[in-house]
Every structure is written in C-alpha cells, then in structure tokens.
Amino acid sequence: MEVVIHNIRSLFNIGACFRNCDAFGIQHLYLAGYTATPPRPEITKTALGADQVIPWSHEPDILALLARLKQEGKTIVAFESDPSFPSVDAVDVPEQAVVLFGNEPDGLPAHVLASADRCLYIPMKGTKTSLNVSVACGVALYALTRK
Template identity: 45%
Template structure:
C-alpha cells in the first residue's frame, strides 16, 4: 500500500488540509487553489496491528456469500473488499454480476479481487439450491414479512449470505428455498440501505458469530 501524507496549503485564503501520496510530486500543489503546501502529518493507515492482526487468528465461522444479479461495478468491488476483510470463504457471483474477469473491477476492488476466492454461476437459484444440498445454510438478507433481525440471528457456521439486485432484490426462487431471512433494523425514514453497505454490516455480524 502506498504511503500517504497530509499536506496543508500555505495560502491563508485557502488553508486546505488533504491527503496525498508521499511519492507523487503532483500532490504538492494545492488541489483547491494551486498554492504551495507543506507536509503536516504522515498517514497511520495500512499497518496491520492490534485488533486487525488478531482478527485473522480468530476461529471465525465459515461464511460464504452469493451475489444475485448485482449490476454495479462499484458495489461488487465493495463486496470483494468486505469479503477479504471479513474473511469470507467464497463469493458466488451470479447472473449479470460483474466478475474479476472485468478489468474495470480492479479500480473499485483495489486488489481484493486477487485475494478472494470466487465462482461464477449463470443461475443464482440453481447455485443456491446446490449449495444447500451440500449442507450450506442459505441466509437471505432481505426485508420480508418473516425476516428476523440480523442482530438476533443465532451463530451460524457453513452459511451463505445472499444479497440481491439493487432494485429488484433477491430472486423469489432463492427466498423460497432460503433457510433463514434476515433484515437490518432501520430507525429512520428510509427503509433500506445501499446493498454494499448492507452486505458489509451482515458479513461482519455473521463472521463474528
């Protein structure tokens, strides 16, 4: 990972403080006014220490995910980064979901596409049924009448978290065969989250046991 520094513009009328790659001279000019800047701090991110390093050593539940017809490259890139961070065992990419074979995906996955195991399936319902036959617990993240709170979900192992299309949601065929439907409680006016945000919450909740 590239080292970053924080710079501050010396123009008193601007004063912008911003991060920039330490090895890129183009970052020395203020992106707001073009003025001279100075380095005021070095970014601390990137080192795997403390809780992050310990997390990899924990005996976490084995959780995979099935992505049902998610169209956005941005969302799929986010899934890959979350899967890597949460320690998911496999991503099953289905239907129109972009795969790491798409060179544009690397711009959003930021290298996670090379670290996460994945498989492509043309039919998400068939893929879910096959995984269920193999003993996997199908957990659909969808707001349905019978859904239970994600945070009341019992500890699961050998489970497959399913998320669906940004607008249509999860295929009804998967909802019919799912062993469990879970939803994220919403306290505000809006009743749903972006699918990548919801996936991140659920992935960490399930892998935490």
C-alpha cells in the same frame, strides 16, 4: 462462510463486496445471475486487490447454485429489507452458512427467497428502507462474523 451476490449491476458495488468478503474472512464469493466478473477496471478500483485474493466463481443459474450448496450441507441465509423477517442481531447462523444478497431496486426474487433456509433483515432507524448492496453486505457480514 460464503457469500452470493445476485444480479448486481454496479461494477463498483461488486468490487466493494469483494472488499467486504476479504475484511470478514469469507471463503468464497459467488457472482450469480447477470452479476459481472473480474477483470473489469471498475471492479478492480473498488476491490483494491481483494478480487485477487478472494476465491470467486460466476454462477449464471442461482437456483442450481443454491441447490448444490444445500446438497453440500450449507445453510442459505438471504437478506431482504423486510422487517417481518428476524433481525440479523437476533439470530445466530452456522459457520458454514452461505449469505445471499440481491440488488437494491428489486431485492431477491420470490423464487430465490423460497430457496433460502432463513431470511434476515438489517434494522434501520432512518426514513429509508433499504441499503446499497455493498453496504448491506458489509453490515451483515460484520454482524454475523462478530458472534
């Protein structure tokens, strides 16, 4: 499984996503769009070395990246805070899936969502309708890798 984080502003969230990827055995982390890249002190602080062990690449053009991954036979699974999408608990995804996350204020742009093979959401019981991207990444990867 691989992960794409798209247009993430917070360097601390980027570092936390590296940690999540390490925790759940992710093979590659793509830092897409304007997402910052290591080395940055804020990323290093929250990554706690995961940025040194998780293979990563910066991919400015998300659509070109997704097209390339699809050509490689990967299934693109996007996460959004839209309850009309199936719950992460209700579906299985292929082991070679690429899991895609956007930023919290805007989510993923419609043209990026249209490139996904499947869109999922994380059910929430409280009054808030979204999670911090690093939290969503951790919850989603836990749910997807425990099956």
